[in-house]
Amino acid sequence: MFSAVDGLDSRRPGAELYDLALRATRRAESVEHMALDLFARDVAIDPPLDAEALESTRGALLAHLEQTGGGEVRSVGADGVHDTRRTVAGEPLISIVIPTRGQYIEVDGVLRCFVVDAVRSIRAKSTWQNYEIVLVIDSVAEQRVVDELVAIGGPRLRFVVWSKPFNFSEKVNLGVLHADGEYVLLLNDDVEIITPEWIEAMLALAQRPGAGMVGSMLYYADETIQHAGHQYDGGEVSHIGLDAPRGDAGPLNGYRVEREVAGVTAACALMPTKVFREVGGLTNLLPGSFNDVDLCLKTTWQEHEIYWTPHAELYHFESKTRDASVHAFEIDVAWRRWGFRMEESEYWPHAFNRPVA
Known part of the structure; x- marks a missing residue:
């Protein structure tokens, strides 16, 4: 050589x-x-x-x-x-798929509607302009929320009504079925955009040969890191960078550079639409937790690569809009499927930031 x-x-x-x-x-x-x-x-x-x-x-x-x-x-x-x-090739349409209940809730004594704030930040801060927003919104959504979203999103916005019990996976899959984009950007409703070039940063990697998914840097509201990629090690799953202060370089400067990773969170993940469909999307058997782990492992099982970039930064007000509890059956489903791959430490051979319970 x-x-x-x-x-x-x-x-x-x-x-x-x-x-x-x-x-x-x-x-x-x-x-x-x-x-x-x-x-x-x-x-x-x-x-x-x-x-x-x-x-x-x-x-x-x-x-x-x-x-x-x-x-x-x-x-x-x-x-x-x-x-x-x-360099991003061309100007492909990006379909941003956001599942949401569409209601105001009280947070620290203040009424907030996270999806309204999220859509407002997308519209105000994004430099990429060729996108649509597909909102999979519950039938019990407040009318004032719908009105505010229409006023903010305009013709870019599309509503898909959800009337069944909560299932994050099924809601996202339904949104993708209604999406027209060459790429789908899975996004939680409780996020706020920080980096104006967030879409470009992820899209440039999603266009790499063999790419299957790209994730971003997510911060908690207290300016600590929530997500710098998934870590699968010792039979456990966690987020890389968890609880580290914003600006921390991480082991070997790992929080500062684009990397291949074992997986990324579906709170903000960009995929070629054809790859999402190829791997079967999110499994309905995991309605609340570990559905993104399953999606990532299916993606790499089909020999697509997953990347993470620090150049797409967002706040993630994690689980403010839903019950964040993990059910025993979800652990059972995920580990029966993928327990044999929960040792892929070659992507991140460092200890968990937060001990896994």
Whole structure:
């Protein structure tokens, strides 16, 4: 392989090995992890990247992006963390599917309707303009909520009425059936957009060859991390980054960089519509919990890749609009299906942030 990729390039002084690694990944049929030390650099005596090395790094990244679909290098860092953004191809329609009860509730003494706030933030902050919003709304929704949503969403908004008992999975599946987009963006009704380019950041990864799903960085209202990807380890499931303060870099700067992950939460997940349909959508057997775990594991079982990006940031006021309790039968269904894959720590070989009960 070393000879096949023409070895080290003297035109990348200070970044020869980084450039070699990028070229090798472009030529490789697969990339595997080996639990052996094959090469080591003495970081104690290695000087930090100087201006020449940083410029070489930028050149290596630009060449890599040009060879893999295009993009821009926004910054290169002496700490090895570089901000690159891939180019979105075309202007595909994104169908944002939001299941909601459509009612005001009291939160900390204040009446709020989360779905109204969510739609307002989508409309006010999103720079991507080719989208529709499919609201799967309960038949008991308050009329004032419907009126406010119509006023905010306008012609982009489509209502699908739900009149059966709560089942998050079935509601989302119904919304996707009414969606026209080439991509579906599953979104909880209790979110608020932070990053204006949130759709572009996820879409650029969803357009990668073999991509099946892309997730985002979610924060609790108290500015701690709620989700930086799924972690399946030791037979348990949790969120990467849980409870870490916003701005924390994480192990090996893992909260700062786009990564392949075992899964992402359906609170905000973008998928090619054809992949959602291929894997059968969300299972109705998991009405409230672990339906997204099942969806992710079905997606990777079909050999699609799942990515997470820190460049799409949202607040997630988790479970403010529904009963968040986990039922024993949901644990039974999910683990009977996928217990044999709850050891996929190669995507995130670090301890859980919060002990799993």
